């Protein structure tokens with residue numbers, strides 16, 4: 085069973101472990117490995133002051149398997165992001181998470197635009213987002229990758 089909970093201290097170390105995977109970082113457009121202390125500082129600071137971010141942990145039963153969230157929530161726009169630990173890719177969990185987020189109005193009707201950046205090689209994400217109401221907009225370059233901006237249809 086998949087659960088989605090607000091991010092908290094107990095998910096900091098597992099997040100560090102999940103992000104050690106180089107293939108995940110590449111698809112997630114993270115261009116560097118994140119050290120244990122940097123990860124801890126980042127999340128402790130988020131928990132003290134989320135600013136314009138909202139993060140949720142994704143669990144399969146009691147196991148923390150990924151995170152998702154909105155960032156840069158500004159002027160009624162926000163960027164959506166999601167990652168799962170590599171061993172869970174392609175098993176349908178992404179779709180389950182998206183359905184739950186939509187059901188719970190995670191993408192907030194008051195936001196005029198929700199967008200995501202997806203590498204053009206990332207077929208799984210493109211398919212996941214398209215299946216759940218996003219459509220392809222412009223191509224942009226991020227960290228030497230060609231990336232498609234996808235926006236949620238309103």
Ligand SMILES: CC(C)(COP(=O)(O)OP(=O)(O)OC[C@H]1O[C@@H](n2cnc3c(N)ncnc32)[C@H](O)[C@@H]1OP(=O)(O)O)[C@@H](O)C(=O)NCCC(=O)NCCS
Nearest residue numbers: 111165166167168173174175176177178179207208211212
């Ligand atoms: C993106 C991610 C969350 C998707 O979750 P997932 O559980 O792997 O996705 P699902 O198994 O639900 O599959 C999603 C879609 O990809 C398709 N798919 C699965 N494996 C695939 C593969 N190897 N190649 C192409 N498509 C694939 C599925 O058929 C499904 O499409 P459908 O619903 O039209 O059938 C996950 O793969 C991930 O963490 N990737 C790395 C991080 C990332 O890329 N994040 C997105 C950018 S923010």
